[in-house]
Amino acid sequence: MGNKREARRTDLQNRLIAAAEAQIAETGLAGVKAREVTARAGCALGALYTAFDDVDMLVLHVNSRTLTRLGEALKTARATCDGTPEEVLQALAAEYVRFARDNRRLWSALFEHRLPEGVEPPTWHKRDHAVLIEEIIAPLGALRPDLSSKMLLMRARTTFAAVHGVVQLSLQGRFVGVPQDSLAAEVTALVDAMVRGAHLARPGA
Amino acid sequence: MGNKREARRTDLQNRLIAAAEAQIAETGLAGVKAREVTARAGCALGALYTAFDDVDMLVLHVNSRTLTRLGEALKTARATCDGTPEEVLQALAAEYVRFARDNRRLWSALFEHRLPEGVEPPTWHKRDHAVLIEEIIAPLGALRPDLSSKMLLMRARTTFAAVHGVVQLSLQGRFVGVPQDSLAAEVTALVDAMVRGAHLARPGA
Protein backbone atom coordinates (compact mmCIF):
# COMPACT_ATOMS: atom_id res chain seq x y z
CA MET A 1 0.00 0.00 0.00
CA GLY A 2 1.87 3.02 -1.24
CA ASN A 3 -1.06 5.34 -0.60
CA LYS A 4 -1.26 4.88 3.15
CA ARG A 5 0.86 7.96 3.67
CA GLU A 6 -0.96 10.00 1.13
CA ALA A 7 -4.27 8.92 2.65
CA ARG A 8 -3.15 10.06 6.08
CA ARG A 9 -1.96 13.31 4.62
CA THR A 10 -5.21 14.13 2.86
CA ASP A 11 -7.12 13.03 5.95
CA LEU A 12 -5.13 15.50 8.02
CA GLN A 13 -5.76 18.21 5.43
CA ASN A 14 -9.49 17.53 5.47
CA ARG A 15 -9.63 17.56 9.27
CA LEU A 16 -7.81 20.90 9.30
CA ILE A 17 -10.09 22.37 6.64
CA ALA A 18 -13.16 21.18 8.54
CA ALA A 19 -11.79 22.60 11.78
CA ALA A 20 -10.99 25.95 10.19
CA GLU A 21 -14.40 26.03 8.53
CA ALA A 22 -16.12 25.41 11.85
CA GLN A 23 -13.96 28.04 13.48
CA ILE A 24 -14.88 30.63 10.85
CA ALA A 25 -18.56 29.72 11.04
CA GLU A 26 -18.55 30.14 14.81
CA THR A 27 -16.19 33.03 15.48
CA GLY A 28 -15.41 34.60 12.10
CA LEU A 29 -12.21 34.80 10.10
CA ALA A 30 -10.37 36.57 12.91
CA GLY A 31 -11.14 33.59 15.15
CA VAL A 32 -8.98 31.24 13.08
CA LYS A 33 -5.90 30.62 15.25
CA ALA A 34 -3.35 27.95 14.44
CA ARG A 35 -3.48 26.54 17.97
CA GLU A 36 -7.26 26.34 18.16
CA VAL A 37 -7.64 24.86 14.70
CA THR A 38 -5.01 22.18 15.27
CA ALA A 39 -6.50 21.34 18.67
CA ARG A 40 -9.92 20.95 17.06
CA ALA A 41 -8.45 18.84 14.27
CA GLY A 42 -6.71 16.62 16.84
CA CYS A 43 -3.15 17.19 15.75
CA ALA A 44 -0.09 19.06 16.93
CA LEU A 45 0.54 22.71 16.17
CA GLY A 46 3.34 22.02 13.72
CA ALA A 47 1.25 19.51 11.75
CA LEU A 48 -0.62 22.38 10.14
CA TYR A 49 2.58 23.36 8.34
CA THR A 50 3.15 19.87 6.99
CA ALA A 51 -0.32 19.97 5.41
CA PHE A 52 -0.37 23.60 4.21
CA ASP A 53 2.17 26.29 3.53
CA ASP A 54 0.60 28.59 6.12
CA VAL A 55 -2.73 29.60 7.64
CA ASP A 56 -3.57 31.76 4.62
CA MET A 57 -3.53 28.70 2.39
CA LEU A 58 -5.76 26.83 4.82
CA VAL A 59 -8.26 29.69 4.71
CA LEU A 60 -8.11 29.64 0.91
CA HIS A 61 -9.17 26.00 0.97
CA VAL A 62 -12.11 26.81 3.23
CA ASN A 63 -13.06 29.67 0.90
CA SER A 64 -12.91 27.37 -2.11
CA ARG A 65 -15.31 24.99 -0.36
CA THR A 66 -17.66 27.86 0.37
CA LEU A 67 -17.46 29.04 -3.24
CA THR A 68 -18.33 25.54 -4.44
CA ARG A 69 -21.38 25.40 -2.18
CA LEU A 70 -22.39 28.88 -3.31
CA GLY A 71 -21.96 27.88 -6.93
CA GLU A 72 -24.22 24.88 -6.47
CA ALA A 73 -26.86 27.02 -4.76
CA LEU A 74 -26.79 29.51 -7.65
CA LYS A 75 -26.89 26.71 -10.21
CA THR A 76 -29.99 25.12 -8.71
CA ALA A 77 -31.56 28.56 -8.33
CA ARG A 78 -31.21 29.13 -12.04
CA ALA A 79 -32.33 25.59 -12.89
CA THR A 80 -35.42 25.93 -10.71
CA CYS A 81 -36.44 29.24 -12.25
CA ASP A 82 -36.86 28.89 -16.01
CA GLY A 83 -38.47 32.20 -16.79
CA THR A 84 -37.48 35.41 -18.53
CA PRO A 85 -33.91 36.67 -18.22
CA GLU A 86 -35.18 39.27 -15.77
CA GLU A 87 -36.68 36.59 -13.56
CA VAL A 88 -33.52 34.50 -13.71
CA LEU A 89 -31.35 37.46 -12.68
CA GLN A 90 -33.73 38.24 -9.82
CA ALA A 91 -33.66 34.61 -8.71
CA LEU A 92 -29.85 34.57 -8.78
CA ALA A 93 -29.60 37.79 -6.78
CA ALA A 94 -32.15 36.55 -4.25
CA GLU A 95 -30.24 33.30 -3.85
CA TYR A 96 -27.02 35.25 -3.35
CA VAL A 97 -28.67 37.25 -0.58
CA ARG A 98 -30.05 34.08 0.99
CA PHE A 99 -26.71 32.28 0.90
CA ALA A 100 -24.84 35.25 2.33
CA ARG A 101 -27.40 35.58 5.09
CA ASP A 102 -27.45 31.88 5.98
CA ASN A 103 -23.67 31.51 5.83
CA ARG A 104 -22.77 34.98 6.99
CA ARG A 105 -19.34 34.37 8.47
CA LEU A 106 -18.16 31.87 5.86
CA TRP A 107 -19.42 34.12 3.07
CA SER A 108 -17.85 37.13 4.76
CA ALA A 109 -14.50 35.34 4.89
CA LEU A 110 -14.49 35.13 1.09
CA PHE A 111 -13.99 38.88 0.86
CA GLU A 112 -12.49 39.71 4.25
CA HIS A 113 -9.48 37.51 3.70
CA ARG A 114 -6.45 39.24 2.22
CA LEU A 115 -3.16 37.73 1.16
CA PRO A 116 -0.05 39.79 1.93
CA GLU A 117 0.39 42.52 -0.64
CA GLY A 118 1.91 41.31 -3.85
CA VAL A 119 1.09 37.64 -3.19
CA GLU A 120 -1.21 36.16 -5.83
CA PRO A 121 -3.68 33.43 -4.89
CA PRO A 122 -2.97 30.06 -6.52
CA THR A 123 -4.69 29.38 -9.85
CA TRP A 124 -7.00 26.65 -8.48
CA HIS A 125 -8.46 29.15 -6.04
CA LYS A 126 -8.89 31.93 -8.56
CA ARG A 127 -10.76 29.52 -10.82
CA ASP A 128 -13.23 28.78 -8.02
CA HIS A 129 -14.30 32.42 -7.99
CA ALA A 130 -15.77 32.05 -11.45
CA VAL A 131 -18.99 30.59 -10.00
CA LEU A 132 -19.87 34.09 -8.83
CA ILE A 133 -20.47 35.30 -12.38
CA GLU A 134 -20.95 32.15 -14.47
CA GLU A 135 -24.72 31.97 -14.08
CA ILE A 136 -25.16 35.66 -14.76
CA ILE A 137 -23.71 35.58 -18.24
CA ALA A 138 -26.48 33.69 -20.05
CA PRO A 139 -29.49 35.74 -18.86
CA LEU A 140 -27.53 38.98 -19.24
CA GLY A 141 -26.58 37.96 -22.77
CA ALA A 142 -30.25 37.42 -23.56
CA LEU A 143 -30.97 40.98 -22.41
CA ARG A 144 -28.03 42.45 -24.32
CA PRO A 145 -27.49 40.53 -27.57
CA ASP A 146 -25.66 43.58 -28.87
CA LEU A 147 -22.71 43.07 -26.53
CA SER A 148 -19.60 41.20 -27.58
CA SER A 149 -18.75 38.20 -25.41
CA LYS A 150 -15.85 40.18 -23.99
CA MET A 151 -18.10 43.10 -23.07
CA LEU A 152 -20.73 40.68 -21.78
CA LEU A 153 -18.24 39.14 -19.38
CA MET A 154 -17.28 42.60 -18.21
CA ARG A 155 -20.89 43.62 -17.65
CA ALA A 156 -21.54 40.37 -15.75
CA ARG A 157 -18.72 41.22 -13.36
CA THR A 158 -20.12 44.69 -12.90
CA THR A 159 -23.62 43.34 -12.28
CA PHE A 160 -22.37 40.90 -9.70
CA ALA A 161 -20.20 43.52 -8.01
CA ALA A 162 -23.12 45.94 -7.75
CA VAL A 163 -25.37 43.40 -6.05
CA HIS A 164 -22.47 42.19 -3.92
CA GLY A 165 -21.73 45.71 -2.73
CA VAL A 166 -25.25 46.20 -1.45
CA VAL A 167 -25.23 42.83 0.32
CA GLN A 168 -21.79 43.36 1.84
CA LEU A 169 -22.36 46.82 3.29
CA SER A 170 -25.71 45.67 4.66
CA LEU A 171 -24.58 42.41 6.28
CA GLN A 172 -21.49 44.10 7.71
CA GLY A 173 -23.88 46.42 9.51
CA ARG A 174 -22.11 49.48 8.13
CA PHE A 175 -23.71 52.83 8.75
CA VAL A 176 -24.25 53.44 5.02
CA GLY A 177 -25.49 49.92 4.38
CA VAL A 178 -29.20 49.29 4.05
CA PRO A 179 -30.82 47.74 7.15
CA GLN A 180 -30.87 43.96 6.91
CA ASP A 181 -34.68 43.96 6.95
CA SER A 182 -34.70 45.93 3.71
CA LEU A 183 -31.83 44.09 2.02
CA ALA A 184 -33.87 41.68 -0.09
CA ALA A 185 -36.21 44.43 -1.28
CA GLU A 186 -33.36 46.81 -2.13
CA VAL A 187 -31.48 44.16 -4.08
CA THR A 188 -34.67 43.41 -6.00
CA ALA A 189 -35.05 47.11 -6.79
CA LEU A 190 -31.43 47.38 -7.88
CA VAL A 191 -31.64 44.38 -10.19
CA ASP A 192 -34.91 45.73 -11.53
CA ALA A 193 -33.35 49.08 -12.32
CA MET A 194 -30.27 47.49 -13.93
CA VAL A 195 -32.43 45.20 -16.06
CA ARG A 196 -34.68 48.06 -17.19
CA GLY A 197 -31.60 50.11 -17.98
CA ALA A 198 -30.17 47.24 -19.98
CA HIS A 199 -33.42 47.02 -21.92
CA LEU A 200 -33.26 50.67 -22.84
CA ALA A 201 -29.64 50.33 -23.88
CA ARG A 202 -30.60 47.64 -26.36
CA PRO A 203 -30.78 49.24 -29.81
CA GLY A 204 -34.33 49.33 -31.11
CA ALA A 205 -36.02 48.52 -27.82
CA MET B 1 -2.25 78.22 31.71
CA GLY B 2 -4.41 75.21 32.25
CA ASN B 3 -4.49 74.33 28.55
CA LYS B 4 -0.80 73.52 28.21
CA ARG B 5 -1.52 69.93 29.07
CA GLU B 6 -4.45 69.72 26.77
CA ALA B 7 -2.40 71.28 23.97
CA ARG B 8 0.35 68.71 24.42
CA ARG B 9 -2.21 65.95 24.46
CA THR B 10 -3.92 66.98 21.23
CA ASP B 11 -0.51 67.51 19.66
CA LEU B 12 0.42 63.94 20.54
CA GLN B 13 -2.89 62.72 19.15
CA ASN B 14 -2.34 64.59 15.91
CA ARG B 15 1.19 63.28 15.53
CA LEU B 16 -0.06 59.74 16.07
CA ILE B 17 -2.90 60.19 13.59
CA ALA B 18 -0.50 61.61 11.01
CA ALA B 19 1.94 58.76 11.60
CA ALA B 20 -0.78 56.13 11.28
CA GLU B 21 -2.12 57.83 8.17
CA ALA B 22 1.32 57.79 6.56
CA GLN B 23 1.76 54.17 7.58
CA ILE B 24 -1.56 53.16 5.98
CA ALA B 25 -0.81 55.16 2.84
CA GLU B 26 2.57 53.44 2.48
CA THR B 27 2.01 49.88 3.65
CA GLY B 28 -1.74 49.43 4.02
CA LEU B 29 -3.90 48.89 7.07
CA ALA B 30 -2.04 45.70 8.00
CA GLY B 31 1.15 47.74 8.21
CA VAL B 32 -0.11 49.79 11.16
CA LYS B 33 1.91 48.50 14.14
CA ALA B 34 1.93 50.25 17.49
CA ARG B 35 5.73 50.25 17.65
CA GLU B 36 6.25 51.67 14.17
CA VAL B 37 3.56 54.32 14.54
CA THR B 38 4.87 55.54 17.89
CA ALA B 39 8.44 55.57 16.57
CA ARG B 40 7.31 57.66 13.61
CA ALA B 41 5.35 59.99 15.88
CA GLY B 42 8.40 60.41 18.12
CA CYS B 43 6.92 59.08 21.34
CA ALA B 44 7.14 55.98 23.47
CA LEU B 45 5.12 52.86 22.84
CA GLY B 46 2.90 53.35 25.84
CA ALA B 47 2.08 56.94 24.91
CA LEU B 48 -0.27 55.65 22.25
CA TYR B 49 -2.53 54.33 25.00
CA THR B 50 -2.61 57.65 26.81
CA ALA B 51 -3.88 59.32 23.64
CA PHE B 52 -6.27 56.60 22.40
CA ASP B 53 -8.03 53.60 23.88
CA ASP B 54 -6.31 51.24 21.47
CA VAL B 55 -5.00 50.99 17.90
CA ASP B 56 -8.53 50.46 16.56
CA MET B 57 -9.55 53.90 17.78
CA LEU B 58 -6.47 55.45 16.20
CA VAL B 59 -7.40 53.85 12.88
CA LEU B 60 -10.93 55.19 13.26
CA HIS B 61 -9.53 58.70 13.54
CA VAL B 62 -7.51 58.21 10.36
CA ASN B 63 -10.61 56.89 8.63
CA SER B 64 -12.64 59.89 9.75
CA ARG B 65 -10.02 62.18 8.25
CA THR B 66 -10.18 60.23 4.98
CA LEU B 67 -13.97 60.42 5.00
CA THR B 68 -13.82 64.18 5.48
CA ARG B 69 -11.45 64.58 2.54
CA LEU B 70 -13.64 62.29 0.44
CA GLY B 71 -16.71 64.28 1.43
CA GLU B 72 -15.10 67.52 0.33
CA ALA B 73 -14.07 65.97 -2.97
CA LEU B 74 -17.64 64.80 -3.60
CA LYS B 75 -19.06 68.16 -2.58
CA THR B 76 -16.89 70.12 -5.01
CA ALA B 77 -17.64 67.53 -7.69
CA ARG B 78 -21.34 68.22 -7.32
CA ALA B 79 -20.82 71.98 -7.10
CA THR B 80 -18.69 71.98 -10.23
CA CYS B 81 -21.21 70.01 -12.26
CA ASP B 82 -24.58 71.79 -12.29
CA GLY B 83 -26.38 69.72 -14.88
CA THR B 84 -29.19 67.20 -14.97
CA PRO B 85 -29.58 64.77 -12.07
CA GLU B 86 -28.12 62.08 -14.32
CA GLU B 87 -25.01 64.15 -14.92
CA VAL B 88 -24.63 64.95 -11.25
CA LEU B 89 -24.84 61.25 -10.31
CA GLN B 90 -22.28 60.40 -12.98
CA ALA B 91 -19.97 63.13 -11.73
CA LEU B 92 -20.27 61.88 -8.15
CA ALA B 93 -19.54 58.28 -9.18
CA ALA B 94 -16.59 59.37 -11.29
CA GLU B 95 -15.19 61.38 -8.40
CA TYR B 96 -15.61 58.39 -6.09
CA VAL B 97 -13.62 56.26 -8.52
CA ARG B 98 -10.95 58.92 -8.79
CA PHE B 99 -10.62 59.37 -5.04
CA ALA B 100 -10.46 55.63 -4.42
CA ARG B 101 -7.82 55.24 -7.09
CA ASP B 102 -5.70 58.17 -5.91
CA ASN B 103 -5.95 57.22 -2.23
CA ARG B 104 -6.15 53.49 -2.67
CA ARG B 105 -4.78 52.29 0.67
CA LEU B 106 -6.43 54.99 2.79
CA TRP B 107 -9.73 54.45 1.00
CA SER B 108 -9.33 50.70 1.32
CA ALA B 109 -8.80 51.03 5.05
CA LEU B 110 -12.28 52.57 5.38
CA PHE B 111 -13.84 49.20 4.57
CA GLU B 112 -11.07 46.77 5.47
CA HIS B 113 -11.01 47.84 9.08
CA ARG B 114 -13.20 45.79 11.40
CA LEU B 115 -13.90 46.34 15.07
CA PRO B 116 -14.09 43.19 17.21
CA GLU B 117 -17.49 41.54 16.85
CA GLY B 118 -20.15 43.22 18.90
CA VAL B 119 -18.21 46.46 19.36
CA GLU B 120 -19.99 49.48 17.88
CA PRO B 121 -17.99 52.38 16.44
CA PRO B 122 -18.38 55.66 18.38
CA THR B 123 -21.13 58.01 17.22
CA TRP B 124 -18.74 60.69 15.92
CA HIS B 125 -17.24 58.19 13.54
CA LYS B 126 -20.54 56.78 12.33
CA ARG B 127 -21.68 60.31 11.55
CA ASP B 128 -18.64 60.84 9.33
CA HIS B 129 -19.80 58.03 7.08
CA ALA B 130 -22.82 60.09 6.05
CA VAL B 131 -20.75 61.97 3.46
CA LEU B 132 -20.81 58.83 1.34
CA ILE B 133 -24.51 59.23 0.60
CA GLU B 134 -25.33 62.87 1.38
CA GLU B 135 -24.66 64.19 -2.10
CA ILE B 136 -26.56 61.37 -3.75
CA ILE B 137 -29.89 62.16 -2.14
CA ALA B 138 -30.73 65.40 -3.96
CA PRO B 139 -30.14 64.25 -7.56
CA LEU B 140 -31.74 60.87 -6.84
CA GLY B 141 -34.75 62.65 -5.36
CA ALA B 142 -35.08 64.68 -8.56
CA LEU B 143 -35.18 61.44 -10.54
CA ARG B 144 -37.67 59.82 -8.20
CA PRO B 145 -40.06 62.42 -6.79
CA ASP B 146 -42.50 59.59 -6.08
CA LEU B 147 -40.33 58.19 -3.28
CA SER B 148 -40.85 59.11 0.35
CA SER B 149 -37.83 60.66 2.03
CA LYS B 150 -37.38 57.43 3.96
CA MET B 151 -37.39 55.38 0.77
CA LEU B 152 -35.16 57.92 -0.94
CA LEU B 153 -32.54 57.56 1.80
CA MET B 154 -32.71 53.80 1.40
CA ARG B 155 -32.32 54.00 -2.35
CA ALA B 156 -29.37 56.38 -1.96
CA ARG B 157 -27.63 53.82 0.23
CA THR B 158 -28.31 51.12 -2.34
CA THR B 159 -27.04 53.29 -5.17
CA PHE B 160 -23.85 54.08 -3.31
CA ALA B 161 -23.32 50.46 -2.31
CA ALA B 162 -23.74 49.27 -5.89
CA VAL B 163 -21.11 51.67 -7.21
CA HIS B 164 -18.89 50.98 -4.23
CA GLY B 165 -19.05 47.23 -4.84
CA VAL B 166 -17.79 47.60 -8.39
CA VAL B 167 -14.96 49.89 -7.31
CA GLN B 168 -13.96 47.70 -4.37
CA LEU B 169 -13.76 44.38 -6.21
CA SER B 170 -11.87 46.08 -9.02
CA LEU B 171 -9.29 47.94 -6.94
CA GLN B 172 -8.76 44.90 -4.74
CA GLY B 173 -7.71 43.08 -7.88
CA ARG B 174 -10.19 40.30 -7.22
CA PHE B 175 -10.65 37.72 -9.93
CA VAL B 176 -14.32 38.67 -10.40
CA GLY B 177 -13.62 42.40 -10.28
CA VAL B 178 -13.45 44.36 -13.50
CA PRO B 179 -9.92 45.19 -14.67
CA GLN B 180 -8.82 48.59 -13.40
CA ASP B 181 -8.52 49.89 -16.94
CA SER B 182 -12.24 49.33 -17.44
CA LEU B 183 -13.36 50.51 -14.02
CA ALA B 184 -14.37 54.05 -14.94
CA ALA B 185 -16.29 52.91 -18.02
CA GLU B 186 -18.10 50.14 -16.14
CA VAL B 187 -19.12 52.47 -13.33
CA THR B 188 -20.46 54.89 -15.91
CA ALA B 189 -22.44 52.09 -17.52
CA LEU B 190 -23.79 50.97 -14.15
CA VAL B 191 -24.91 54.46 -13.15
CA ASP B 192 -26.40 54.89 -16.60
CA ALA B 193 -28.42 51.69 -16.25
CA MET B 194 -29.58 52.57 -12.74
CA VAL B 195 -30.63 56.07 -13.81
CA ARG B 196 -32.54 54.75 -16.83
CA GLY B 197 -34.18 52.16 -14.61
CA ALA B 198 -35.16 54.87 -12.15
CA HIS B 199 -36.67 56.88 -14.99
CA LEU B 200 -38.82 53.96 -16.05
CA ALA B 201 -39.92 53.33 -12.50
CA ARG B 202 -41.21 56.89 -12.28
CA PRO B 203 -44.98 56.85 -12.77
CA GLY B 204 -45.98 58.55 -16.00
CA ALA B 205 -42.49 58.69 -17.47
Place this chain on the structure above:
DNA sequence: AAAATTATTGAACGGTGTTCACGACTCGGG
Protein backbone atom coordinates in the same frame (compact mmCIF):
# COMPACT_ATOMS: atom_id res chain seq x y z
C1' DA C 1 10.33 76.01 46.68
C1' DA C 2 8.10 72.08 47.88
C1' DA C 3 4.29 69.06 47.49
C1' DA C 4 0.78 66.99 44.75
C1' DT C 5 -0.80 65.66 40.59
C1' DT C 6 -0.35 64.18 36.01
C1' DA C 7 2.02 62.51 31.82
C1' DT C 8 5.46 59.59 29.67
C1' DT C 9 8.32 55.80 29.58
C1' DG C 10 9.82 51.07 28.14
C1' DA C 11 10.30 46.54 30.25
C1' DA C 12 7.24 42.85 30.83
C1' DC C 13 3.03 39.90 29.80
C1' DG C 14 0.06 37.08 27.23
C1' DG C 15 -1.03 35.68 22.71
C1' DT C 16 0.05 35.23 17.76
C1' DG C 17 2.13 32.60 13.36
C1' DT C 18 5.97 29.97 12.07
C1' DT C 19 10.22 27.02 12.52
C1' DC C 20 12.97 23.05 13.52
C1' DA C 21 15.62 19.33 15.92
C1' DC C 22 13.99 15.20 17.64
C1' DG C 23 11.53 10.93 18.14
C1' DA C 24 7.89 7.98 16.05
C1' DC C 25 6.29 5.90 12.21
C1' DT C 26 5.95 3.99 7.34
C1' DC C 27 7.75 1.48 3.63
C1' DG C 28 10.62 -1.25 0.42
C1' DG C 29 14.43 -4.73 0.09
C1' DG C 30 16.75 -8.56 2.41
Place this chain on the structure above:
DNA sequence: CCCGAGTCGTGAACACCGTTCAATAATTTT
Protein backbone atom coordinates in the same frame (compact mmCIF):
# COMPACT_ATOMS: atom_id res chain seq x y z
C1' DC D 1 9.59 -11.03 8.94
C1' DC D 2 12.55 -7.50 10.01
C1' DC D 3 15.29 -3.62 9.63
C1' DG D 4 17.47 0.65 7.81
C1' DA D 5 16.22 4.88 4.89
C1' DG D 6 13.19 8.22 4.61
C1' DT D 7 9.24 10.62 5.92
C1' DC D 8 5.96 12.64 9.12
C1' DG D 9 4.10 14.51 13.49
C1' DT D 10 5.52 16.74 17.68
C1' DG D 11 5.78 20.70 20.84
C1' DA D 12 9.30 23.67 22.73
C1' DA D 13 11.36 27.79 21.09
C1' DC D 14 11.50 32.18 18.36
C1' DA D 15 10.14 36.62 16.66
C1' DC D 16 6.66 39.78 16.73
C1' DC D 17 2.23 41.60 18.06
C1' DG D 18 -1.08 44.72 21.14
C1' DT D 19 -1.56 46.08 25.69
C1' DT D 20 -0.45 47.03 30.66
C1' DC D 21 1.75 49.14 34.58
C1' DA D 22 5.24 50.32 38.10
C1' DA D 23 8.64 53.68 37.90
C1' DT D 24 10.26 58.05 36.31
C1' DA D 25 9.89 62.70 34.55
C1' DA D 26 7.23 66.76 33.98
C1' DT D 27 3.89 69.99 35.23
C1' DT D 28 0.65 72.36 38.13
C1' DT D 29 -0.83 73.80 42.60
C1' DT D 30 -0.07 75.34 47.22
